[in-house]
Amino acid sequence: MNNHNERKKHWDNVYKNKQPDKLSWYEKYPVVSFDMIDATGVGPDANIIDVGGGTSSLAEHLLRNGYRRITVLDIAPSALEMAKERLGDKANDVKWIEADIMDVSLTEDYDVWHDRAVFHFLAGAQDRKRYIDAVKQSLKMGGHIIVATFSIDGPLKCSGLDVVRYSPQTLHNEFGSDFFTLIESIGIEHITPANEKQKFVFCRFKRVR
Numbered sequence: 078m079n080n081h082n083e084r085k086k087h088w089d090n091v092y093k094n095k096q097p098d099k100l101s102w103y104e105k106y107p108v109v110s111f112d113m114i115d116a117t118g119v120g121p122d123a124n125i126i127d128v129g130g131g132t133s134s135l136a137e138h139l140l141r142n143g144y145r146r147i148t149v150l151d152i153a154p155s156a157l158e159m160a161k162e163r164l165g166d167k168a169n170d171v172k173w174i175e176a177d178i179m180d181v182s183l184t185e186d187y188d189v190w191h192d193r194a195v196f197h198f199l200a201g202a203q204d205r206k207r208y209i210d211a212v213k214q215s216l217k218m219g220g221h222i223i224v225a226t227f228s229i230d231g232p233l234k235c236s237g238l239d240v241v242r243y244s245p246q247t248l249h250n251e252f253g254s255d256f257f258t259l260i261e262s263i264g265i266e267h268i269t270p271a272n273e274k275q276k277f278v279f280c281r282f283k284r285v286r
């Protein structure tokens with residue numbers, strides 16, 4: 078999928094055709110994501126963005142734990158609508174951005190950038206560069222980026238699309254060891270709603286340049 082319209086159509090249809098809790102990446106509690114954000118040590122006023130947040134409950138958990146400046150960005154309008162609906166009145170406490178992370182021009186600076194299962198869909202080097210350029214434009218110096226991808230022995234596809242699998246080292250190389258320090262990585266086995274096991278790796282990097 079090389080262009081924005083195809084990507085948007087694909088992901089919007091995914092959310093229109095399946096209940097959020099039936100999607101393979103569904104998790105009831107985003108425990109590892111939340112713990113890694115907490116481990117950054119940022120306070121409740123930290124500016125946090127969940128890139129490709131979809132219908133994840135991460136924003137809800139962050140709000141419940143006192144974080145006040147949360148942005149959820151996603152390419153799929155249907156996902157954002159469902160996420161807002163689930164939050165009810167609290168949706169007003171979150172900033173929602175419908176955009177393609179490879180085209181967007183973010184206007185704020187973030188302390189924490191979180192991405193669970195988005196970066197691994199970027200099959201082309203040029204797409205990965207655009208994504209990493211967006212990180213460099215909007216992640217504060219000293220800020221943290223948390224990226225979860227399928228691990229080296231994880232699935233080859235998700236949502237009918239090819240993925241690139243990573244180890245902490247290959248992901249670090251991709252982002253650039255001159256710009257980011259690898260702080261921690263955790264391998265986990267995600268159990269999908271269809272009871273399949275998927276190996277993920279979560280990495281937390283700190284921006285140093």
Ligand SMILES: C[S@@+](CC[C@H](N)C(=O)[O-])C[C@H]1O[C@@H](n2cnc3c(N)ncnc32)[C@H](O)[C@@H]1O
Nearest residue numbers: 088102129130131133151152153177178193194
């Ligand atoms: C596998 S889902 C993961 C959703 C969420 N992060 C979670 O953990 O539940 C991938 C998400 O990334 C979004 N996405 C895919 N490509 C994107 C892009 N180029 N820009 C923004 N969002 C994108 C999709 O709409 C979808 O919500």
